[in-house]
Amino acid sequence: PMVYNFNAGPAILPPAVLAEAQAELRDYRGTGMSILELSHRSAEYEAINAEAQSRLKSLLGLGDEYRVLFLQGGASLQFAMIPLNFLHPGAVADYLLTGAWSEKALAESATVGEVRIAASTRAGGYREVPRRAEVALADAPAYVHLTSNETIHGVQWHEWPDCGERPLIADMSSDILSRPIDARRFALLYAGAQKNLGPAGATIVVARADFLDRAPDTIPAILRYATHAKADSLYNTPPSFAVYLILLTLRWIEAEGGIEALGERNSHKAATLYNAIDASTGFYRGHATPQSRSLMNVTFRLANDADEKRFLAEATAAGFVGLAGHRSVGGIRASLYNAMTIEGVNALTGFMGDFARRRG
Numbered sequence: 419p420m421v422y423n424f425n426a427g428p429a430i431l432p433p434a435v436l437a438e439a440q441a442e443l444r445d446y447r448g449t450g451m452s453i454l455e456l457s458h459r460s461a462e463y464e465a466i467n468a469e470a471q472s473r474l475k476s477l478l479g480l481g482d483e484y485r486v487l488f489l490q491g492g493a494s495l496q497f498a499m500i501p502l503n504f505l506h507p508g509a510v511a512d513y514l515l516t517g518a519w520s521e522k523a524l525a526e527s528a529t530v531g532e533v534r535i536a537a538s539t540r541a542g543g544y545r546e547v548p549r550r551a552e553v554a555l556a557d558a559p560a561y562v563h564l565t566s567n568e569t570i571h572g573v574q575w576h577e578w579p580d581c582g583e584r585p586l587i588a589d590m591s592s593d594i595l596s597r598p599i600d601a602r603r604f605a606l607l608y609a610g611a612q613k614n615l616g617p618a619g620a621t622i623v624v625a626r627a628d629f630l631d632r633a634p635d636t637i638p639a640i641l642r643y644a645t646h647a648k649a650d651s652l653y654n655t656p657p658s659f660a661v662y663l664i665l666l667t668l669r670w671i672e673a674e675g676g677i678e679a680l681g682e683r684n685s686h687k688a689a690t691l692y693n694a695i696d697a698s699t700g701f702y703r704g705h706a707t708p709q710s711r712s713l714m715n716v717t718f719r720l721a722n723d724a725d726e727k728r729f730l731a732e733a734t735a736a737g738f739v740g741l742a743g744h745r746s747v748g749g750i751r752a753s754l755y756n757a758m759t760i761e762g763v764n765a766l767t768g769f770m771g772d773f774a775r776r777r778g
């Protein structure tokens with residue numbers, strides 16, 4: 419590869435997907451037009467829309483009781499749409515705080531209605547998810563919201579909280595389709611596409627059909643899930659090129675063996691990097707506690723800012739890009755999304771070992 423891309427998002431995409439998009443770019447299947455130039459009402463786009471929906475559901479093991487929507491506005495718009503649709507007057511929503519993204523989701527919903535913090539690991543610097551016994555849910559909240567993987571802090575849920583019959587909603591922006599999950603546990607899950615699914619510009623929402631229909635008609639049509647479900651994600655012009663690239667990525671995931679195979683590969687990749695961190699005897703220090711470590715975003719520190727600056731500069735010069743931690747927390751972050759290869763991770767740990775020997 420030209421570089422090893424550890425960006426947090428937009429992020430690395432499978433080279434095979436980019437090559438296929440390139441091959442089809444000037445003339446999509448004999449139409450004489452680029453996919454970029456086709457009407458979203460064309461038979462070609464309708465086919466892309468339908469196949470992407472059904473492949474996503476099948477990869478998640480979901481049937482017709484679930485709907486898939488392709489929306490815009492990023493996961494950030496979902497922070498607002500969720501309470502607008504489901505957090506009605508007199509109701510309360512439970513939020514589980516595990517990092518910067520769940521905090522943002524909470525802040526948006528607090529502008530709409532009554533929210534509770536059902537658990538938070540903020541006091542410890544967001545190094546872990548709460549233990550089951552630390553989660554105190556309301557009896558009948560409109561929903562429970564969690565962030566399955568905190569992209570900035572590098573903290574991931576590995577065992578879901580027990581929510582009983584309460585509708586569970588998850589922001590899966592940075593770990594969707596990275597590991598097998600029981601998707602039926604979720605009333606709604608959502609993700610910006612730009613990490614594991616494709617390019618920026620499309621946001622996927624997967625939700626139980628009966629859950630989607632609960633919005634009051636006092637909110638604008640464009641913000642109601644039911645509007646988009648009824649129109650099959652064609653209520654207004656969809657981000658058609660992004661959805662097309664999502665489809666190519668979903669086909670690639672299937673060809674790679676689906677999320678079971680990718681889950682194994684991702685576990686192996688993350689273990690390789692965490693082992694290198696742990697074996698460095700304190701030269702590199704992981705941020706998250708071992709049981710909550712993210713398999714997607716590996717966050718760690720060096721002894722001081724100067725060492726981290728030097729590490730990042732030398733890494734960039736050696737072809738490892740995107741390793742700077744989020745500007746709000748600093749440190750180092752290596753994002754290991756589905757398209758990152760084990761060779762890329764091995765190259766990084768090789769570089770880290772060399773750097774530690776030179777500087778340690």
Ligand code: PMP
Pocket residue numbers: 427491492493494495519565567568569570589590591592610
């Ligand atoms: N949630 C998580 C977990 C994220 O990682 C991000 C983006 N990095 C967002 C939400 C916000 O997504 P967007 O920029 O697509 O609105």
